[in-house]
Amino acid sequence: MRVVSVGECMVELAPAEGGLLRPSFAGDTFNTAWYLARLRPGWTVDYATRVGTDALSDRMVAAMAAAGIGTAHVVRDPARTVGLYLIELEDGERSFSYWRGQSAARRLAEGDALAEAFTNADLIYLSGITLGILDAPGRAALMDRLDAARAAGAQVAFDPNLRPRLWPDGAAMCSAVMTAAARADIILPSHEDEATWFGDANPRETLDRYRAAGAAIVAVKDGPGRVICATPDGLAHHDPAPVPHVVDSTAAGDSWNAGFLAAQMDGADPEAALRTGCELSAKVIGGRGALMPV
Numbered sequence: 001m002r003v004v005s006v007g008e009c010m011v012e013l014a015p016a017e018g019g020l021l022r023p024s025f026a027g028d029t030f031n032t033a034w035y036l037a038r039l040r041p042g043w044t045v046d047y048a049t050r051v052g053t054d055a056l057s058d059r060m061v062a063a064m065a066a067a068g069i070g071t072a073h074v075v076r077d078p079a080r081t082v083g084l085y086l087i088e089l090e091d092g093e094r095s096f097s098y099w100r101g102q103s104a105a106r107r108l109a110e111g112d113a114l115a116e117a118f119t120n121a122d123l124i125y126l127s128g129i130t131l132g133i134l135d136a137p138g139r140a141a142l143m144d145r146l147d148a149a150r151a152a153g154a155q156v157a158f159d160p161n162l163r164p165r166l167w168p169d170g171a172a173m174c175s176a177v178m179t180a181a182a183r184a185d186i187i188l189p190s191h192e193d194e195a196t197w198f199g200d201a202n203p204r205e206t207l208d209r210y211r212a213a214g215a216a217i218v219a220v221k222d223g224p225g226r227v228i229c230a231t232p233d234g235l236a237h238h239d240p241a242p243v244p245h246v247v248d249s250t251a252a253g254d255s256w257n258a259g260f261l262a263a264q265m266d267g268a269d270p271e272a273a274l275r276t277g278c279e280l281s282a283k284v285i286g287g288r289g290a291l292m293p294v
Contacts, residue, residue: 001265002044004073004121005033006114006142007130008105009049009060010098011084012290014250021086025063026290028127028161031251034291035258035280037068040266046070048117050104052081057104073117080104087250098165100133109138109145118149123265125257127159131176132166139176146183158184158215159257162193170197181213186264188257191222203228219260219274221253227278229270236270240278243285251290256281 007029016022030047037045047069051057053076060082064071083100100106108114118124124146131139146156160177167173174197181187187210191203200206203220207230210218219229228237259280263273284292 001122002120003036003123003125004046004048004117005029005125006048007127008083008103008133010100011056011082013086015087015089024291025060028129028254029125031254031290032125032258033069034067035255035294036262038294039258039262041068044070046073046117048073048108048114050075050077050108052104053078054081057082073113075113077104077107103133106133109134109141114142114145115148118145118154121149121154123155123157124149125157128161128177129163129166131180132163143179143183150183155185156183157186157188157261159188159253162197174198178213181210181215184215186217187215188219188260190253191220221256227274229274231270236274238271238274238278240282243282246285247287249285252281252285255284
């Protein structure tokens with residue numbers, strides 16, 4: 001199994017003891033790749049992005065490699081560097097401040113790098129943030145590369161991960177998300193976001209809308225509530241166990257996606273895949289930061 005995750009890895013500054021900040025590297029699609037590499041060490045998990053040539057970018061690429069993530073498709077850009085974000089926590093819920101205007105990942109769709117990365121991929125994973133950091137020509141180029149990869153036999157998994165601050169307005173965001181959804185085989189939305197921006201009254205409406213876009217598998221997360229999944233064989237659901245103490249909800253959805261995809265791509269039944277996603281996410285939100293030992 002070869003998975004290619006596409007997006008932006010950033011410098012993360014997370015709260016630590018004594019009011020200090022702990023630096024690490026994270027980002028939604030990178031987080032999912034990181035967990036996939038741990039859950040399935042026998043798989044090839046590559047990351048496709050663009051970083052700088054500075055020392056911080058060197059450290060980031062080295063951290064990817066140390067985590068067992070392939071870096072052959074990390075393009076180096078001498079004119080740019082990597083983005084940064086700061087996590088602030090209140091009662092386990094997080095808010096973010098971003099500095100990413102100089103991010104080389106905003107140019108990740110330029111040239112032939114994605115075509116090379118997608119060659120012989122079994123699964124390509126991307127998110128709405130991957131879309132949001134690109135300009136319109138970059139998004140169009142990414143869609144073309146996905147079309148070609150699917151024609152060659154790859155599957156595409158997509159988390160809409162709606163982040164309005166990356167877009168000029170909500171209509172542009174929703175349009176781009178549905179354009180990508182039409183090219184996805186597996187879609188992993190979060191109902192809370194979808195309700196806000198698409199007006200879905202309940203998780204089933206979110207599921208039905210993405211199924212209508214053409215996805216074979218749609219699994220809808222709903223915070224601590226029931227998760228539901230549609231496949232060509234029918235509907236499935238799982239009621240996650242309550243998490244006794246939420247320390248940091250960063251990467252809750254990213255890790256859930258990794259657990260679900262690892263199980264689903266290994267042939268698990270839908271209920272087992274949903275349960276695996278929930279169990280991994282519960283572990284992750286019990287500690288600080290995006291990346292937790294599993």
